[in-house]
Amino acid sequence: MQQYFADKPLKTGEEYIFTKEQAHHARDVLRMNHERIRLVYDGKGYFADAYPRGREFAAMVESEDPNDNELSVSVTLCAALIRREKMEFVLQKAAELGVSRIVPFESSRCVVREKKEKSLRLKERWTAILREASEQCKRSRIPELTDITDFDHLKEYMGDANLAAYENAYGTGRMLSECLGGSSITVVIGPEGGFSKEEVEKLAAAGFEPVSLGSRILRAETASVYACSVIAEWAEVRL
Numbered sequence: 093m094q095q096y097f098a099d100k101p102l103k104t105g106e107e108y109i110f111t112k113e114q115a116h117h118a119r120d121v122l123r124m125n126h127e128r129i130r131l132v133y134d135g136k137g138y139f140a141d142a143y144p145r146g147r148e149f150a151a152m153v154e155s156e157d158p159n160d161n162e163l164s165v166s167v168t169l170c171a172a173l174i175r176r177e178k179m180e181f182v183l184q185k186a187a188e189l190g191v192s193r194i195v196p197f198e199s200s201r202c203v204v205r206e207k208k209e210k211s212l213r214l215k216e217r218w219t220a221i222l223r224e225a226s227e228q229c230k231r232s233r234i235p236e237l238t239d240i241t242d243f244d245h246l247k248e249y250m251g252d253a254n255l256a257a258y259e260n261a262y263g264t265g266r267m268l269s270e271c272l273g274g275s276s277i278t279v280v281i282g283p284e285g286g287f288s289k290e291e292v293e294k295l296a297a298a299g300f301e302p303v304s305l306g307s308r309i310l311r312a313e314t315a316s317v318y319a320c321s322v323i324a325e326w327a328e329v330r331l
């Protein structure tokens with residue numbers, strides 16, 4: 093079932109007119125005719141019957157969807173900048189795994205530096221990836237994407253539980269899954285080159301507990317997916 097994020101409020105029994113992009117996607121990409129779809133507006137999902145309407149496309153909003161397909165906790169993923177295609181993979185998987193907010197950041201050992209003048213275009217591209225991934229997995233919200241920030245501002249994004257993935261925490265610190273609680277969780281994942289010792293100390297001093305994701309050294313993109321998966325599973329089964 094195809095989903096679209098509506099650009100105006102939805103009401104059962106009323107017709108929603110697709111945006112130009114949505115009409116193009118429905119008609120020319122999906123070759124849609126009469127089809128049941130899911131529409132979302134402001135975090136609420138509806139089932140609707142879509143149909144071509146002259147050169148446009150429309151849908152009659154039928155009923156509310158009781159499931160919003162969102163996690164019961166708010167998850168913030170602070171992800172250090174990594175190579176472009178891997179970063180985009182992380183964004184897509186974070187959206188599928190229910191993350192509420194993504195904070196890309198630069199730290200001392202990032203091999204990638206995004207130029208300020210390019211960041212607007214990059215943010216548009218990354219937001220499109222988040223929207224497409226959220227539509228594909230039938231979420232009712234698109235993760236918020238902040239501007240690229242720097243390491244020293246991560247404390248501005250803390251929640252009830254604040255965890256920094258650190259490979260040297262294996263055997264000395266707790267596992268991520270032992271540290272989950274509250275209604276908002278922030279997890280920090282470092283870059284390909286990892287965190288410097290000073291950065292780990294700064295994170296701990298700010299209140300981020302260094303946690304292990306196991307004995308193996310994971311690629312940064314694997315670590316992000318691993319951490320978001322553990323949190324999503326915990327959120328789904330917790331009482």
Ligand code: SAM
Pocket residue numbers: 256257258259260261262280281282283284285286287303304305306307308309310311312315
């Ligand atoms: N310093 C690592 C090394 O020795 O090769 C490289 C960093 S790793 C490629 C990238 C990031 O993934 C780390 O900064 C950390 O946040 C996370 N990470 C990878 N494996 C981890 C593990 N076993 N436990 C906790 N965090 C891990």
